[in-house]
Amino acid sequence: MEWGILMIEIKDVTKKFGKKKVLNGVSFTAEKGKITCLIGINGVGKTTIMKAIMALSPIASGEILIDGKKIHKESYEKITFIPDTITMLPQMQIRDAFVFMADFYDSWNQARASELLRFFKLQETDRISDLSKGNTAKVNLILGLAMDVDYVLMDEPFSGIDIFSREQIADVFTSHLIEDRGVIITTHEINDIEHLIDKVVLLDNGVVLKEFDTEEIREKEGKSVVDVMREVYEA
Amino acid sequence: MKQYLKLVNFEFNRFFKLYLVLIGITILTQIIGVITTARMHVNRANEWINEEHMTKGDIQLAPISFYDFSQSAWFMGPIALGAATLLIYVFFIWYRDWLGKNTFSYRLFMLPIARIQVYLAKAATILLYVLGLIALQLLLMPVENKILKWIVPSEFRTDLSINEITRIPNVALLIPNTLGEFVLYYAAGVGVVSIVFTAILFERSYRVKGIMYGILFCAASQLVFFAPLLVNTFVLKNYFYPTELFFMELATGLVVAACSIWTANFLIKNKVRV
Amino acid sequence: MKVKFNNRDPVYVQVIRHFKEQIASGYFEPGQEIPSRRELANQLKINPNTAQRAYKEMEEQGLILTEGNLPSRISKDEQVLEMVREELILEAVDTFVHSIRSINIPIHEALHLAKDKYEEGN
Numbered sequence: 001m002e003w004g005i006l007m008i009e010i011k012d013v014t015k016k017f018g019k020k021k022v023l024n025g026v027s028f029t030a031e032k033g034k035i036t037c038l039i040g041i042n043g044v045g046k047t048t049i050m051k052a053i054m055a056l057s058p059i060a061s062g063e064i065l066i067d068g069k070k071i072h073k074e075s076y077e078k079i080t081f082i083p084d085t086i087t088m089l090p091q092m093q094i095r096d097a098f099v100f101m102a103d104f105y106d107s108w109n110q111a112r113a114s115e116l117l118r119f120f121k122l123q124e125t126d127r128i129s130d131l132s133k134g135n136t137a138k139v140n141l142i143l144g145l146a147m148d149v150d151y152v153l154m155d156e157p158f159s160g161i162d163i164f165s166r167e168q169i170a171d172v173f174t175s176h177l178i179e180d181r182g183v184i185i186t187t188h189e190i191n192d193i194e195h196l197i198d199k200v201v202l203l204d205n206g207v208v209l210k211e212f213d214t215e216e217i218r219e220k221e222g223k224s225v226v227d228v229m230r231e232v233y234e235a
Numbered sequence: 236m237k238q239y240l241k242l243v244n245f246e247f248n249r250f251f252k253l254y255l256v257l258i259g260i261t262i263l264t265q266i267i268g269v270i271t272t273a274r275m276h277v278n279r280a281n282e283w284i285n286e287e288h289m290t291k292g293d294i295q296l297a298p299i300s301f302y303d304f305s306q307s308a309w310f311m312g313p314i315a316l317g318a319a320t321l322l323i324y325v326f327f328i329w330y331r332d333w334l335g336k337n338t339f340s341y342r343l344f345m346l347p348i349a350r351i352q353v354y355l356a357k358a359a360t361i362l363l364y365v366l367g368l369i370a371l372q373l374l375l376m377p378v379e380n381k382i383l384k385w386i387v388p389s390e391f392r393t394d395l396s397i398n399e400i401t402r403i404p405n406v407a408l409l410i411p412n413t414l415g416e417f418v419l420y421y422a423a424g425v426g427v428v429s430i431v432f433t434a435i436l437f438e439r440s441y442r443v444k445g446i447m448y449g450i451l452f453c454a455a456s457q458l459v460f461f462a463p464l465l466v467n468t469f470v471l472k473n474y475f476y477p478t479e480l481f482f483m484e485l486a487t488g489l490v491v492a493a494c495s496i497w498t499a500n501f502l503i504k505n506k507v508r509v
Numbered sequence: 510m511k512v513k514f515n516n517r518d519p520v521y522v523q524v525i526r527h528f529k530e531q532i533a534s535g536y537f538e539p540g541q542e543i544p545s546r547r548e549l550a551n552q553l554k555i556n557p558n559t560a561q562r563a564y565k566e567m568e569e570q571g572l573i574l575t576e577g578n579l580p581s582r583i584s585k586d587e588q589v590l591e592m593v594r595e596e597l598i599l600e601a602v603d604t605f606v607h608s609i610r611s612i613n614i615p616i617h618e619a620l621h622l623a624k625d626k627y628e629e630g631n
Contacts, residue, residue: 035556056344056509058440076347087342089249103241104346174550179557195514196556215519215559224516 013062113146134165268309
């Protein structure tokens with residue numbers, strides 16, 4: 001265990017797609033042990049930020065540090081990303097996907113994967129291509145959450161999923177699966193999870209409009225997250 | 236190293252079913268082909284004997300040999316099919332991780348290994364597939380030669396030894412006669428695959444602009460590789476001995492391969508987009 | 510255990526209030542074992558960090574006690590428990606008085622009605 005800065009730091013990150021600036025000097029931090037939520041309408045660069053953190057998309061300038069260091073190959077044993085589409089081959093059965101993970105990651109925790117599989121009521125022998133949208137999202141979530149990593153990034157875990165799946169996924173945030181980890185999730189709709197998150201980063205047009213602690217803003221200003229969003233976006 | 240072998244194994248298995256189909260087609264077509272070719276030859280001989288009442292000795296039918304079979308579509312068809320399939324797969328082995336809804340590229344680039352290993356594993360997979368098909372051909376040819384001997388009576392055929400078969404020009408292209416040539420051919424093959432892979436990574440990093448970079452990279456690689464030959468032919472008017480040229484080609488080949496892998500490493504580590 | 514949280518008060522404060530109500534109502538008895546932080550987070554559908562914070566705060570206020578690795582318990586300190594009861598009563602009365610005052614109702618009239626309503630409810 002290393003001591004020091006236990007967080008993901010995004011420092012003045014810019015990125016362009018062609019001539020369009022997607023990120024225009026984005027800075028914020030996401031601490032270990034906290035759930036940080038990136039909020040913004042679609043297309044403001046939430047997914048781009050996540051990809052940039054994982055070095056899946058290059059940035060034009062700025063710096064991204066994980067526990068004070070730039071991402072390197074061993075970092076993928078302590079940070080994982082759950083995109084909004086499944087990252088396994090469609091022809092695989094769920095157990096094949098688990099074998100793949102166990103083959104390549106030391107941090108893969110098979111006991112936890114099995115536990116999650118039971119929790120979500122899925123079968124090991126289900127083929128990924130046969131799963132419903134909600135169940136595909138669950139398998140994708142398992143692939144990330146069953147890793148003993150310090151940081152988990154989730155891109156829109158609630159979008160386009162039926163209500164029961166949403167509830168099940170929200171339950172994950174109240175469990176030991178999240179405890180002590182640093183979590184970053186993106187969403188364009190806060191309602192389901194307003195009282196679950198520790199920290200909010202409001203984004204628009206490639207810049208951070210506001211970064212705040214949810215309990216602090218309730219305590220000091222008596223405002224809900226939605227109140228703050230209204231203020232910031234309507235200003 | 237263990238992780239790398241796992242990755243090669245994984246990549247190998249991803250195409251294995253289609254590869255088995257390819258092997259099946261090759262075996263079936265060539266075996267059926269050699270039987271058909273032999274039968275037709277025997278039938279023609281029999282027609283002469285039965286209809287023209289000739290004796291075996293009188294027949295002026297050119298004897299058949301493996302050479303005739305090796306020039307037929309029965310033999311060359313499956314080889315061309317295999318070559319074409321693998322050529323397409325050189326591209327598809329990358330694009331399949333991006334295309335459609337597939338986001339397996341995310342997974343590959345989030346593995347806790349140096350990303351160049353993904354590149355090297357894909358290259359190794361292509362090489363293994365090529366060598367596999369060559370090995371299959373090496374096994375098939377003696378069998379086909381035997382079948383030819385079984386069906387066609389000795390008066391109507393010329394026997395070729397395996398050694399002679401491998402000297403048939405289009406066979407020799409696949410199976411070089413000396414170890415030196417073998418290494419040279421396949422090293423050149425690996426080099427070409429590595430350059431194409433790097434060009435693909437250019438496209439995957441810079442998309443539309445990347446296509447241009449990729450093409451330029453291929454052109455530059457060729458220019459550097461053939462520089463000694465070009466200079467020797469057009470500037471120095473054949474000044475060097477062939478062996479000298481050979482070693483110069485070897486050197487530029489190594490330079491090109493090293494540049495290609497270095498560039499690929501840079502792109503896949505810093506620039507590639509999922 | 511199911512609590513409806515509002516979005517404008519800190520969640521950990523609402524959790525503590527929920528505990529105080531359970532203590533005042535006698536649902537939690539002095540010395541009774543309470544759920545672990547993890548269980549609480551799960552039951553109330555809150556973030557485990559928030560449960561942790563609520564417990565820490567309650568420990569500091571002396572509402573609950575944690576000894577070593579044993580499960581946390583409700584305090585047996587009569588004084589503390591009495592204070593909780595008093596705090597809740599005062600809070601309720603404050604709200605009541607505030608509402609009555611803002612619409613200018615004489616207190617004796619309001620109290621009379623309040624008594625009737627309360628007994629009706631029983």
